[in-house]
Amino acid sequence: MDTPTERSANRATTARPPSSLSPSRASDFMQCPLLYRFRVIDKLPEKPSAAATRGTVVHAVLERLFDTPAPQRTAALARSMVVAEWEKLLAARPELAELFPDSEDDTGRDGHDGHDGHDGHDGGQTAGERLAQWLQGAEQLVERWFSLEDPTRLEPAERELYVETTLDSGLVLRGYVDRLDVAPTGELRVVDYKTGKAPRPEFTAEALFQMKFYALVLWRLRGAVPRRLQLVYLGSGDVVTYDPDKHDLRGIERKLLALWDAIRRATETGNWQPRSGRLCEWCDHQRYCPEFGGTPPVYPLPVPAARTVSVDQAP
Incomplete structure (x- = not known):
């Protein structure tokens, strides 16, 4: 297993300054510059969340429903697609099976997507029961779409x-x-x-x-x-x-x-400040965050040498 120093060295050889901006990464920086650094520069791993995974499945269903002829785009068909899309996603990302453990732990945490619902943590449930409940929640979201838009007319x-x-x-x-x-x-x-x-x-x-x-x-x-x-x-x-x-x-x-100017300055100086807020509770990187008593990993990009001032030169 790599030591922390070795992991830092590995990151230093693969890290690259950011070269583009997406809505999600822009939002990350506005929410917390240090979070942006952890995701874009350090590329620290994050646990999968049941809420985000459900969003991926629901998006896939709503996208692929339009592959069918307009008259066949029914709520029943859309609901029936949920399990298939989940199975495809699971085949591509086997680690998502950890979202539905048999034991009571926090592996399959909800994450924060602004919506209520149980994502598989009720005590005493088996993994299969947790998954079934989660899939039912995804089906309900898909069905609700039909009360908001009519895909047969789109x-x-x-x-x-x-x-x-x-x-x-x-x-x-x-x-x-x-x-x-x-x-x-x-x-x-x-x-x-x-x-x-x-x-x-x-x-x-x-x-x-x-x-x-x-x-x-x-x-x-x-x-x-x-x-x-x-x-x-x-x-x-x-x-x-x-x-x-x-x-x-x-x-x-x-x-x-x-x-982008602020991101470039932070990239060049290595000065990524944490910003506490309402979403900190769901952050995967609390152990590296000064706001929680943590220390960020060694910065993997070069920064200009700090200018030293001798005691005699100090004002």
């Missing part, structure tokens, strides 16, 4: 669309759009599925940040500002919409450029 132009653009500054923006609808008039609607609950009004701007990010990228790629941004919250059965304009998107571009 023909998405794109699903799980990878988008990337380079701004004039050289900053590369990238990400995945859940669904892109194009009207006969050419107007764009950007749709994102969320398996959690809609945020309280004071957190709506935070949720829309991701959507404005995508809108900016699509504007740069296609030359047209998306007509509508739509967040579909399956956990609470809410739909949040926003119609952006060029002023909005220029503002988000300025924000991203300022954010």
Whole structure:
């Protein structure tokens, strides 16, 4: 087994400065610069969460449902796809089986996705019972979608669309759009599925940040500002919409450029400050975080030598 020093040396040989920005990583830095470092630079492992895994399964079902003819896109069919999508995901990531242990431990913790529900921790349940309960929760989320949108009347132009653009500054923006609808008039609607609950009004701007990010990228790629941004919250059965304009998107571009400057400065200096907040409770990296009495790993990127000042030179 590698010692901590050896692991630090290994990271130093593979670590690379960040070269692009996605909505999730931008949100990480705004939430906590040290979390960004742990995920992007150190690439520290994180435990799988039942909530995030459920989101992956639900997204896969909603994406692949459109492979079937419109009249066949029923709630019953969508529910029946949940188990198959879970089995495909499990085959690709066998470690996800740890989410449903027989014993009472915290291996399959929920994580934080803003939604209630049991993800397999009730005492006395077998692994099979925990999994069945979790799958039922995913099926309920899929079924709720049909009360919010009618897939028999939708023909998405794109699903799980990878988008990337380079701004004039050289900053590369990238990400995945859940669904892109194009009207006969050419107007764009950007749709994102969320398996959690809609945020309280004071957190709506935070949720829309991701959507404005995508809108900016699509504007740069296609030359047209998306007509509508739509967040579909399956956990609470809410739909949040926003119609952006060029002023909005220029503002988000300025924000991203300022954010990238801050990321570059932190990368060059190695100064990644923790920022405590409401999500710290769910963070996987508490043992490395000064806010919890921890010490971050050795920084794996080179930093300029610190300028030393002798006692005689000190003011």
